[in-house]
Amino acid sequence: MxxxxxxxxxxxxxxxxxxxxxxxxxxxxxxxxxxxxxxxxxxxxxxxxxxxxxxxxxxxxxxxxxxxxxxxxxxxxxxxxxxxxxxxxxxxxxxxxxxxxxxxxxxxxxxxxxxxxxxxxxxxxxxxxxxxxxxxxxxxxxxxxxxxxxxxxxxxxxxxxxxxxxxxxxxxxxxxxxxxxxxxxxxxxxxxxNTPEGPPLFPDDILTDYPRKLNMADVIREKLVYRLHSELPHAIAVWIENIDEQEKKWTVDAIIYVERHSQKGIVIGEKGRLLKWVREQAEKELYEMYGVRFKLTLWVKVEKNWRKNVWMLKKFGYA
Ligand SMILES: Nc1nc2c(ncn2[C@@H]2O[C@H](COP(=O)(O)OP(=O)(O)OP(=O)(O)O)[C@@H](O)[C@H]2O)c(=O)[nH]1
Ligand SMILES: [Mg+2]
CATH class of the missing domain: 3.40.50.300 (P-loop containing nucleotide triphosphate hydrolases)
Known part of the structure; x- marks a missing residue:
């Protein structure tokens, strides 16, 4: 955890x-x-x-x-x-x-x-x-x-x-x-x-300082990439829009960005099956990571050429 x-x-x-x-x-x-x-x-x-x-x-x-x-x-x-x-x-x-x-x-x-x-x-x-x-x-x-x-x-x-x-x-x-x-x-x-002498740089109970929002987005992206092939994994970015932390369940809204309408259909899958699988797998893994149940809602949005858009790259921490 x-x-x-x-x-x-x-x-x-x-x-x-x-x-x-x-x-x-x-x-x-x-x-x-x-x-x-x-x-x-x-x-x-x-x-x-x-x-x-x-x-x-x-x-x-x-x-x-x-x-x-x-x-x-x-x-x-x-x-x-x-x-x-x-x-x-x-x-x-x-x-x-x-x-x-x-x-x-x-x-x-x-x-x-x-x-x-x-x-x-x-x-x-x-x-x-x-x-x-x-x-x-x-x-x-x-x-x-x-x-x-x-x-x-x-x-x-x-x-x-x-x-x-x-x-x-x-x-x-x-x-x-x-x-x-x-x-x-x-x-x-x-x-x-090969480690020099010195006091710890972080408190001893911290495993990572990677922001939680980015970690959650990565977990969702990992599940997507597992199911997608060819160039599509590169055209995808995930952004956590909102986290509502209740004691027993965290409700999270995530946006999956793709570059073209045709990609949107592939990500959603026939009758929404692919997206459902991604949601279930991500919810399971996030539960194991954070020790609390997750309810994910995944939205798929087309953002043309986001990979060339400096603002989008900055938003995701890629620039
Ligand atoms: N057989 C085998 N596969 C490995 C080993 N280490 C990693 N892999 C596989 O190699 C692939 C790439 O692993 P990653 O850890 O994502 O590689 P990475 O270097 O971090 O890749 P990038 O983040 O794209 O730079 C995955 O399918 C892993 O399961 C290993 O020791 N043996
Ligand atoms: Mg890596």
Missing amino acids: LSGQAVVKTALMTETTAEPQGPEKAGIVSIVGRTNVGKSTLANHLLGEKVSIVSDTVQTTRNLIRAILTEPRGQIVFLDTPGVHKAKGDLGKNLNKAARSAIHGVDAILLVVDASAKPALEDDGWFRRIAREEVPCIIALNKSDLHSDRSADYKALWQEICEEKESGAVPVWASVSALHGNGMTALLDTLFK
Whole structure:
């Protein structure tokens, strides 16, 4: 539950190796990489709680989301970022820019790659970007549960780029499966080793400072994206218009923005079936997250070219 921390902490403490308690530690770790490599899945697993939505569509994450892990040995504030990909429009370009600048002013960089596939152009870009960074870099070779292991290709690429850039940077390589949780203990130990001394940055009972309205909108978008294909997931934005918090039930009005009338029909589905499924799934997940029943009302609105409209992008926090 996002508001109830006790469960989360117990789960995490059994998973991590107990270290003798030393001085207080606190730091910010930026989780970066190309789109779809599993950054949000990893952030959620490191935290033991879902704070960031996940899908197999590109640029699922559209905002910078802080995932705050507090343990007896210290606090790490993970920054989940949008995945970089070849962007055509303003939305994609803005998200790429936000992700690229998220490596500045942090204590360590956690670059995630999909080690089950060959390095892509965007991986090359990230390697070049971090090769001369002064902060510690950890490269998570994710999706280790899948059979094809291309880790050696990533290590060779790193070598090549460092030679070209005359950099002696040596990252820590960590083989993980964010989906199944393999390699998490070792990864967390490495991250805490690279965390500077200092008092916590957030109170110890906070998992994220991501605004509730944005989180609720993301949960609805995640369910939509799960059912929609092709270009449609990119043409969708969700906005929470109103929340009425009663003790036993929260009544929420949400607007689903699409760009064309034809898309509106697809989102609603035959006899409203798709929208009904989305509503039910989102209500269920929000109940699990917030521990209170939800009554969602979903409206679908056409907003032509919202992805090019700077005001709309600002409204959603995408610019
Ligand atoms: N097999 C396998 N799949 C994974 C693993 N980690 C993530 N995935 C899947 O990869 C897809 C993308 O995961 P996300 O966590 O949304 O990836 P992301 O890097 O945050 O993507 P963007 O937000 O678009 O940048 C989802 O279908 C995940 O279930 C893993 O360790 N193994
Ligand atoms: Mg993501």
